[in-house]
Amino acid sequence: MTDPNPSALLSSRDTFFWLCTLDQASTVMTVEQGIVPAEIGARTAAAIARVIADAAEPGADRPTDYLQVEPLVRQLVGPDASRIHSGRSRQDMLATVHRLLLRDRLLLVHRALGELRGRLLASADRYQRAIVPAYTNGVQAQPVTFGHLLLGYEATLRRSAARLAEAYPRVNSSPLGVAALATSSFPVNRTRLAELLGFDDTVHNSFDAAQLSPVDVGFEVASVAMALALSIGTLVQDIHAQYHHARPWIVLDDTGLLAPSTLMPQKRNPVALNRARLLASEVVGDGVSTAMAAHNVASGLTDYKRAEAARTLERALALLAEVDAIAAALRLDEQAALDEVRGDWSTTSELANALQQKADVPFHIGHKFASALVTHGRGRQLTIDQLDFADVRRLYRETAAGFSEAAAELPLTEPQFRDALDPAAMISRYRGLGGPQPAEVHRMLVAARSALVEDVNWREAAEGRLRAAEASLRGKFTALLAQAAGPVG
Incomplete structure (x- = not known):
C-alpha cells in the first residue's frame, strides 16, 4: 500500500488486483512446499505476470470472478496452471x-x-x-x-x-x-x-x-x-x-x-x-x-x-x-x-452558583431567583446587561420571602452581580475536568x-x-x- 491518493488506490487495487496477488502468493507457497514443481511454478508465474500486464492495458477487462481469471492463465500454460489452486477454493x-x-x-x-x-x-x-x-x-x-x-x-x-x-x-x-x-x-x-x-x-x-x-x-x-x-x-x-x-x-x-x-x-x-x-x-x-x-x-x-x-x-x-x-x-x-451569548440569558446559572458560593444561599433558591430575572427581562425585551440593579434587588426580595433559608436582601454587590453574569468570567470560573476554562482547553488540546x-x-x-x-x-x-x-x- 504505497499510494496515499484514495481514488488511485481504490481503482488500481481492485478485486482483480487481489485475485492475481493471491495467485502470486499461492505460486510462491506451493513451490516452497513442494506441491508444485519449480519449473511449472516458474511457467505459471510468467503466465500470471502476462495476465496482469494485459489487464493493465487501457480498456482491458479486469474480471472479478476467479472462474474468469484462471482460464486466462490456463490458456498460456495449459492445465498445469491449476496446480497452484491445490488446497484452495x-x-x-x-x-x-x-x-x-x-x-x-x-x-x-x-x-x-x-x-x-x-x-x-x-x-x-x-x-x-x-x-x-x-x-x-x-x-x-x-x-x-x-x-x-x-x-x-x-x-x-x-x-x-x-x-x-x-x-x-x-x-x-x-x-x-x-x-x-x-x-x-x-x-x-x-x-x-x-x-x-x-x-x-x-x-x-x-x-x-x-x-x-x-x-x-x-x-x-x-x-x-x-x-x-x-x-x-x-x-x-x-x-x-x-x-x-x-x-x-x-x-x-x-x-x-x-x-x-x-x-x-x-x-x-x-x-x-x-x-x-x-x-x-x-x-x-x-x-x-x-x-x-x-x-x-x-x-x-x-x-x-x-x-x-x-x-x-x-x-x-x-x-x-x-x-x-x-x-x-x-x-x-x-x-x-x-453578541449572541450576551443577547440571551445563558449565564444565569452562574448567578445561582455565586449566591451559594459567596452567601450560602441554597442553589434551589438562587435558581428560582435567576429564573425570575429571566422572566422579568424577557417580558420587557431586555438583555442581561440592561437589567436595572434596583429591579434585581426587588426580585431577589420577592423570591427570598418564600424561604427562611435565604437572606432577606440580595447578598451580592452590583459589581459581584455583573461579574457573575459575564460570560468570560463565568468560563474562567469553571473548575470541572474537561470544561471550557482556558487551562482545561489547553490541556485537552495538548x-x-x-x-x-x-x-x-x-x-x-x-x-x-x-x-x-x-x-x-x-x-x-x-x-x-x-x-x-x-x-x-
Missing part, C-alpha cells in the same frame, strides 16, 4: 479478497480521519478563548469556547479512529488456505500465505475463516463507519443551523462550498453541508445493508459475501473528503458569537495532539509492514519468473 479466496479490500479502505479511512482531526485541532488552537453559545434541546444553554466545542467534535472522531485500530487485527487475519471450509490433504502453509500477503495472523478455525468471520468482521468495520457518520452528521447539522440566523457566527469561508439561488439574490446556500449530510446518511444506509445481507442467512451462502462493508468504507471516504473541505473553510465571527501523533504512527507502522510484505512477495515472485525457460503463450 473460491470460498477462501473470496473471503481473503474481501479482507484485503477492507484492509486498504480501513487504513485510508484512518488516514482521512487523522487529516480531519488535524484541521479541527488547528481551529481549536486558534479559537481557544473565543466565546460561543452552546445548546441543549435546541435552546441556548451555557457559554463555552469554540475551541472547547471543536475539541469535543475531534474526540468523537478520535474514538472512531480507535475503533478502526481495534478492528484492524481482526480484519488483518488471513482466511486463505482453508479451501471451502475444512482445509485439504495438500500441505498448504497458511502461515506462509498470510506472511506473503501482509496479514498479521490467520483465522485459525477453517470453518470460521471462510464461512463465519466474513459476517461479523465485515459488519464490525461497517458499524465503525456508521458511528463515524453519526458523529459527523451532528457536526454538519450544528454548522448548518447557523445559516438559519441573519448573523451566523460559524460560516464557510469558501465560495466553492456555497451556491447561489436562481431566484433569490441574497442566498448563499451551503451546498457542501447538504452533500456531507446526504453522504453521512448513505454511510449509515450502507452499514445497515451490510447487516441485512447477512441477517438470517445460513453459513456457506453467498448473501454476505459481496463486499458491502468495503463499499461502506468507500462512502465513508467520500464523506470525510467533503467534511475535510468544510473544516478547512470553517471561520468564526467572534463578535457575533459573543492531549489530543499527542493522541493524533500516536494514531498516525500506528497507521504508518501498519502501512510499513504491508509495504515490506509486498516487497517480499514481489521479490519471491520475481525470482520464480527468472526461472521461466522463455515467454509463455
Whole structure:
C-alpha cells in the first residue's frame, strides 16, 4: 500500500488486483512446499505476470470472478496452471479478497480521519478563548469556547479512529488456505500465505475463516463507519443551523462550498453541508445493508459475501473528503458569537452558583431567583446587561420571602452581580475536568495532539509492514519468473 491518493488506490487495487496477488502468493507457497514443481511454478508465474500486464492495458477487462481469471492463465500454460489452486477454493479466496479490500479502505479511512482531526485541532488552537453559545434541546444553554466545542467534535472522531485500530487485527487475519471450509490433504502453509500477503495472523478455525468471520468482521468495520457518520452528521447539522440566523457566527469561508439561488439574490446556500449530510446518511444506509445481507442467512451462502462493508468504507471516504473541505473553510465571527451569548440569558446559572458560593444561599433558591430575572427581562425585551440593579434587588426580595433559608436582601454587590453574569468570567470560573476554562482547553488540546501523533504512527507502522510484505512477495515472485525457460503463450 504505497499510494496515499484514495481514488488511485481504490481503482488500481481492485478485486482483480487481489485475485492475481493471491495467485502470486499461492505460486510462491506451493513451490516452497513442494506441491508444485519449480519449473511449472516458474511457467505459471510468467503466465500470471502476462495476465496482469494485459489487464493493465487501457480498456482491458479486469474480471472479478476467479472462474474468469484462471482460464486466462490456463490458456498460456495449459492445465498445469491449476496446480497452484491445490488446497484452495473460491470460498477462501473470496473471503481473503474481501479482507484485503477492507484492509486498504480501513487504513485510508484512518488516514482521512487523522487529516480531519488535524484541521479541527488547528481551529481549536486558534479559537481557544473565543466565546460561543452552546445548546441543549435546541435552546441556548451555557457559554463555552469554540475551541472547547471543536475539541469535543475531534474526540468523537478520535474514538472512531480507535475503533478502526481495534478492528484492524481482526480484519488483518488471513482466511486463505482453508479451501471451502475444512482445509485439504495438500500441505498448504497458511502461515506462509498470510506472511506473503501482509496479514498479521490467520483465522485459525477453517470453518470460521471462510464461512463465519466474513459476517461479523465485515459488519464490525461497517458499524465503525456508521458511528463515524453519526458523529459527523451532528457536526454538519450544528454548522448548518447557523445559516438559519441573519448573523451566523460559524460560516464557510469558501465560495466553492456555497451556491447561489436562481431566484433569490441574497442566498448563499451551503451546498457542501447538504452533500456531507446526504453522504453521512448513505454511510449509515450502507452499514445497515451490510447487516441485512447477512441477517438470517445460513453459513456457506453467498448473501454476505459481496463486499458491502468495503463499499461502506468507500462512502465513508467520500464523506470525510467533503467534511475535510468544510473544516478547512470553517471561520468564526467572534463578535457575533459573543453578541449572541450576551443577547440571551445563558449565564444565569452562574448567578445561582455565586449566591451559594459567596452567601450560602441554597442553589434551589438562587435558581428560582435567576429564573425570575429571566422572566422579568424577557417580558420587557431586555438583555442581561440592561437589567436595572434596583429591579434585581426587588426580585431577589420577592423570591427570598418564600424561604427562611435565604437572606432577606440580595447578598451580592452590583459589581459581584455583573461579574457573575459575564460570560468570560463565568468560563474562567469553571473548575470541572474537561470544561471550557482556558487551562482545561489547553490541556485537552495538548492531549489530543499527542493522541493524533500516536494514531498516525500506528497507521504508518501498519502501512510499513504491508509495504515490506509486498516487497517480499514481489521479490519471491520475481525470482520464480527468472526461472521461466522463455515467454509463455
